[in-house]
Amino acid sequence: MNAPAPKVSFVSLGCPKALVDSERIITRLRAEGYELTKTHAGADLVIVNTCGFLDSAKAESLDAIGKGMSENGKVIVTGCMGAEPEQIREAYPGVAAITGPQAYESVMKAVHEVAPPKHDPFLDLVPEQGVKLTPRHYAYLKISEGCNNRCTFCIIPKLRGDLVSRPLADVMREAEKLVAAGVREILVISQDTSAYGVDVKYAPSLWRDVEYRTKFLDLAKALSTLGVWVRMHYVYPYPHVDEVIPLMAEASESGGRILPYLDIPFQHASPNVLKSMRRPAHQEKTLQRIQKWREICPDLAVRSTFIVGFPGETEEDFTQLTDFLTEAKLERVGCFKYEPVRGATANDLGLDMVPDAIKAQRYDRFMRHQQPISAKLLQRRVGKRIKVIIDAPGPTVSKGRSEWDAPEIDGAVYVASKRPLRAGDIVTVKIERADAYDLHGIAV
Numbered sequence: 001m002n003a004p005a006p007k008v009s010f011v012s013l014g015c016p017k018a019l020v021d022s023e024r025i026i027t028r029l030r031a032e033g034y035e036l037t038k039t040h041a042g043a044d045l046v047i048v049n050t051c052g053f054l055d056s057a058k059a060e061s062l063d064a065i066g067k068g069m070s071e072n073g074k075v076i077v078t079g080c081m082g083a084e085p086e087q088i089r090e091a092y093p094g095v096a097a098i099t100g101p102q103a104y105e106s107v108m109k110a111v112h113e114v115a116p117p118k119h120d121p122f123l124d125l126v127p128e129q130g131v132k133l134t135p136r137h138y139a140y141l142k143i144s145e146g147c148n149n150r151c152t153f154c155i156i157p158k159l160r161g162d163l164v165s166r167p168l169a170d171v172m173r174e175a176e177k178l179v180a181a182g183v184r185e186i187l188v189i190s191q192d193t194s195a196y197g198v199d200v201k202y203a204p205s206l207w208r209d210v211e212y213r214t215k216f217l218d219l220a221k222a223l224s225t226l227g228v229w230v231r232m233h234y235v236y237p238y239p240h241v242d243e244v245i246p247l248m249a250e251a252s253e254s255g256g257r258i259l260p261y262l263d264i265p266f267q268h269a270s271p272n273v274l275k276s277m278r279r280p281a282h283q284e285k286t287l288q289r290i291q292k293w294r295e296i297c298p299d300l301a302v303r304s305t306f307i308v309g310f311p312g313e314t315e316e317d318f319t320q321l322t323d324f325l326t327e328a329k330l331e332r333v334g335c336f337k338y339e340p341v342r343g344a345t346a347n348d349l350g351l352d353m354v355p356d357a358i359k360a361q362r363y364d365r366f367m368r369h370q371q372p373i374s375a376k377l378l379q380r381r382v383g384k385r386i387k388v389i390i391d392a393p394g395p396t397v398s399k400g401r402s403e404w405d406a407p408e409i410d411g412a413v414y415v416a417s418k419r420p421l422r423a424g425d426i427v428t429v430k431i432e433r434a435d436a437y438d439l440h441g442i443a444v
Contacts, residue, residue, distance in 0.1 A: 014051030137424030309359030
């Protein structure tokens with residue numbers, strides 16, 4: 001009688017970039033015949049893909065490792081926190097192995113040592129596009145690893161290294177497989193998407209007998225031919241980003257679309273704070289560029305994230321930030337209270353720490369300031385017909401997203417329909433009303 005396949009319980013924490021790493025590891029596990037289980041008890045081992053960016057994320061990772069140790073005892077740790085293994089070993093000296101981010105071979109070597117694979121050529125099959133952890137109709141497409149920026153609040157370059165761009169042809173072959181498997185929306189991610197290719201001097205890459213440069217604009221042009229929605233995340237506003245805006249203003253002949261959506265982490269608007277963060281401090285220029293982008297592509301939605309309470313932030317700095325929100329009129333905005341990160345340069349700038357109570361107060365003021373701006377922008381959609389991709393079908397009302405909303409971080413569109421809708425359907429919806437964050441309408 002054949003022995004059962006080894007079972008692996010997998011925990012994935014952190015950002016979409018870490019989720020892609022998890023998908024790659026799980027694809028390798030399934031290709032080698034391992035079975036995935038949702039419970040630690042009874043599994044042959046537990047893998048925890050950790051996040052190590054903020055202390056709160058490290059605490060969550062350590063809790064997940066601790067749960068794996070108590071419920072199973074055989075735990076392999078990988079991901080960003082694995083780049084600094086001392087803290088893990090101190091808390092849990094009995095973990096089976098620790099590897100850093102993107103260390104797929106090391107993870108699999110550790111898995112083989114803890115639970116050797118059971119090879120069965122009739123069972124060791126995976127879909128051509130690999131195993132995905134997102135719903136079938138959308139997928140994250142990671143185009144590079146690492147980052148060349150040295151923002152003082154961030155330790156990602158220490159954890160993941162400098163920028164390493166994937167050849168454009170490799171990226172496009174992965175995108176083609178995803179589309180062939182039924183993906184209707186591709187979400188492009190990296191640490192710094194608009195820096196794509198700078199490390200290889202925008203080297204040429206051949207795809208479908210056409211030569212493209214390994215560059216943000218060329219990648220956007222190639223992706224727009226696939227006939228699906230393409231959404232750009234983590235775009236730093238270098239000058240050449242302007243070249244992509246015209247692509248967002250029109251659909252391609254194939255029906256594909258570089259969505260009129262830019263996720264740009266501005267982080268702050270005060271020149272003093274941006275200088276301390278080592279971010280460019282051209283607030284006025286940024287406002288001018290956003291205005292120009294909207295002239296070229298009136299439907300453009302800009303989402304961003306900001307940090308309040310960075311060391312040295314004064315009341316005047318915070319006022320400059322809220323004034324920027326008033327002027328920029330960003331469609332979607334997220335806010336974080338600054339957390340000191342072990343190993344970050346920000347700890348050594350000699351700046352006064354902002355008390356937690358003031359951080360919390362500024363966070364609340366920030367969100368109250370932005371809410372009516374977002375609500376007013378959403379009201380512009382009322383009475384219009386827009387395209388919506390369905391995420392969660394329902395008997396009479398389904399939940400979906402517009403071209404201006406990314407999954408999990410932005411708002412939703414609630415769609416009433418007399419006909420059944422399926423996940424991944426892209427339907428035309430007449431918007432009836434809007435609230436602070438979401439739209440409501442009827443499928444037509």
